[in-house]
Amino acid sequence: DTGVSQNPRHKITKRGQNVTFRCDPISEHNRLYWYRQTLGQGPEFLTYFQNEAQLEKSRLLSDRFSAERPKGSFSTLEIQRTEQGDSAMYLCASSHRDESYEQYFGPGTRLTVT
Amino acid sequence: AQKITQTQPGMFVQEKEAVTLDCTYDTSDQSYGLFWYKQPSSGEMIFLIYQGSYDEQNATEGRYSLNFQKARKSANLVISASQLGDSAMYFCAMREGGYNKLIFGAGTRLAVHP
Numbered sequence: 001d002t003g004v005s006q007n008p009r010h011k012i013t014k015r016g017q018n019v020t021f022r023c024d025p026i027s028e029h030n031r032l033y034w035y036r037q038t039l040g041q042g043p044e045f046l047t048y049f050q051n052e053a054q055l056e057k058s059r060l061l062s063d064r065f066s067a068e069r070p071k072g073s074f075s076t077l078e079i080q081r082t083e084q085g086d087s088a089m090y091l092c093a094s095s096h097r098d099e100s101y102e103q104y105f106g107p108g109t110r111l112t113v114t
Numbered sequence: 115a116q117k118i119t120q121t122q123p124g125m126f127v128q129e130k131e132a133v134t135l136d137c138t139y140d141t142s143d144q145s146y147g148l149f150w151y152k153q154p155s156s157g158e159m160i161f162l163i164y165q166g167s168y169d170e171q172n173a174t175e176g177r178y179s180l181n182f183q184k185a186r187k188s189a190n191l192v193i194s195a196s197q198l199g200d201s202a203m204y205f206c207a208m209r210e211g212g213y214n215k216l217i218f219g220a221g222t223r224l225a226v227h228p
Contacts, residue, residue: 031213031214033215033216035216040220040221041220041221042118042205042207042218042219042220042221043159043205043216043218044218045215045216045217048213048215050213055213056211056213056215089157091159093159093216095214101147101149101164101166101209101214102149102161102164103161103214103216104161105151105158105159105160105161106158107156107157107158108157108158110157
């Protein structure tokens with residue numbers, strides 16, 4: 001069990017550019033969550049997948065954000081036309097529906113928009 | 115709406131002493147769960163302990179225990195015999211809804227002094 005992995009770990013981009021992050025959950029975990037954490041705050045929920053279906057999206061997820069989980073394995077989070085307010089840590093977590101409620105978090109992708 | 119409140123932005127404790135980190139929550143659900151996560155400076159979220167709303171006994175995991183007072187809607191984390199490696203941010207969280215997304219508090223930064 002290698003844990004949840006996220007790539008890249010750091011991303012610096014200019015305002016207006018598009019960025020894409022990847023999350024590889026623990027194998028056989030069918031639940032996958034994306035959270036965003038800004039400096040000095042706790043993580044905030046963005047979206048949830050059960051297998052390949054995106055079942056819930058936060059109002060924080062504007063139309064510039066899109067997430068996918070093809071084939072119910074890895075997931076990608078894309079931000080189009082980035083803004084400075086998008087600078088944050090993007091955390092991915094996974095869990096197994098039939099086990100405990102514990103969510104296993106990845107190391108996060110830190111995005112800086114200049 | 116569900117809410118988590120952590121009123122201590124920062125806490126100091128002497129090594130080997132016990133420390134209590136406060137967490138209060140607000141929910142109208144009868145079934146809910148409360149978590150504590152540790153976030154070191156490296157950024158990853160580490161699961162510490164979980165308490166279900168119907169659990170009659172306080173949860174314990176090694177040096178961590180959760181002081182669950184349902185009537186007061188509090189779920190304080192107690193760390194016994196603090197170690198230097200316990201220095202980190204600590205987040206209280208509640209699972210919400212059928213998909214178990216987590217709602218986090220703002221966190222408490224704990225510093226353990228030798």
